[in-house]
Amino acid sequence: MPKNNPIPQPTILISENWDDYELLDSGAGAKLERFGNYTFVRPEPQAMWQPTFSEKVWNGAHAHFQGSDDEDTGSKWEFRKKVPEQWQMHYKDISFWAEATPFRHMGIFPEHGCQWDWMSQQIKNAARPIRVLNLFAYTGLSTLALAQAGAQVTHVDASKKIISWARDNQVLSKLEERPIRWIIDDALKFTQREARRGSKYDALVIDPPKFGRGPKGEIWKLHESLPILLNTCKDILSDKPLFVVLTTYAVKASALSLHYLLEELTSRYDGEIIVGEMALREKSAGRLLSTAAFGRWQARYVSK
Ligand SMILES: C[S@@+](CC[C@H](N)C(=O)[O-])C[C@H]1O[C@@H](n2cnc3c(N)ncnc32)[C@H](O)[C@@H]1O
The missing domain is CATH 2.60.40.1180 (Golgi alpha-mannosidase II)
Known part of the structure; x- marks a missing residue:
């Protein structure tokens, strides 16, 4: 380079x-x-x-x-x-x-609020139908924000229980009529299947854990599985993609690694990448607590 x-x-x-x-x-x-x-x-x-x-x-x-x-x-x-x-x-x-779950999580990663706001704005600005694939989509807050902004969302998570929680959130948010497909599947297997079927998406949201399992025991190890997943994602991006949001937690994957991964994924499109950290500001002393690394690719279209 x-x-x-x-x-x-x-x-x-x-x-x-x-x-x-x-x-x-x-x-x-x-x-x-x-x-x-x-x-x-x-x-x-x-x-x-x-x-x-x-x-x-x-x-x-x-x-x-x-x-x-x-x-x-x-x-x-x-x-x-x-x-x-x-x-x-x-x-x-x-x-x-x-809910205070036994895994210490509460069903919400509040630092994602900034991503929900940004993605919603992108969907609204696009003023065209946008298909989003949300992988490792957890309790569905990003899915609901995207759907509320007008996107058609495919929500994929390995856990039946988590998907049921996400659907309860859909009802609570009064978004039952929105076009959301709820899929219990392994994120990589589903994406590979979508690539074989020729399905295309205009936006990707990928929030993988460090280690996870698909519903049939498929092993997800971030450092081994993420490059394979993103390589497959090249085949499912539409001709006119809007954005890709990639976030990682508690792993040795810096924002720079995410930058180069996104560069590979989106090399055939005109757009820009920003990377960095997502943080929460303390009420007590205003310090910023970093919770995740993120990378975001956004299309650069000449407006007509
Ligand atoms: C949102 S991710 C990561 C959450 C948070 N960022 C962290 O690292 O703790 C967690 C979600 O990924 C899902 N998951 C784990 N392995 C998976 C796999 N192989 N395919 C699909 N979803 C998976 C889990 O069920 C869970 O809902």
């Missing part, structure tokens, strides 16, 4: 449009967050600094997740105050169920 190839400049995206979620404080390897009316302490290895709020404030949280950041079986919630099994939350016009 030529030495004068431009150096990608990382961008920090912050999701600041929440009412129902707040990162209250962070530090000492943990974060204190509010989901609706309930507060939680969860492990956060990135928070290597000192917390701002007092121990008393932290101890007053409704529940504390005991254990490491890894999803090992020995970890569990310690509830200090009553928390319902599920409760409703909202992001703009999207409504959804939150």
Whole structure:
């Protein structure tokens, strides 16, 4: 690669449009967050600094997740105050169920709010029918934001339980009439099948875990599987794609790696790539807590 190839400049995206979620404080390897009316302490290895709020404030949280950041079986919630099994939350016009799951996740990755806003705007600006493939699509918040903006969405996740949660969120958001296909499948296998069938998509949203399993036990290992997946994605992009959003969590894949992966995927189209980190801003001291790396490709069309 030529030495004068431009150096990608990382961008920090912050999701600041929440009412129902707040990162209250962070530090000492943990974060204190509010989901609706309930507060939680969860492990956060990135928070290597000192917390701002007092121990008393932290101890007053409704529940504390005991254990490491890894999803090992020995970890569990310690509830200090009553928390319902599920409760409703909202992001703009999207409504959804939150839950303190045994895997420490709550059914929402709030740092994605900025991506939902950006993608919705792209769909609206396109002013043409847009088909989106959402892989590893979890509880469906990006799917619902896309559908609300007018896209036709294919939502793929390996877990039947998670898809059922996503469908409950669709009902809660009153988006039952929107064109969403709910697919329980392995993300790679489904994409390969779509490529063989000649199915095309105008936009891709890919939020893979570090390690996962398809419904038939198919193994997903980010470093091995992502290049194969993205290579297959070349065959399903339409002639006039709109965007690709790729995010990774807790893995040794920097924003720069995502840049070069997206460059390969979109080399035959005219567009631009931005990469960087997604972060949440603390209420306590305003520090930015990085939670994920992202890469985003956006088409550059000459407007007629
Ligand atoms: C949204 S991703 C990653 C979430 C978060 N970014 C993280 O790393 O913890 C998690 C989702 O991927 C799904 N998943 C895991 N392996 C999969 C596979 N092979 N095919 C399709 N979905 C998969 C899981 O069921 C889950 O809903």
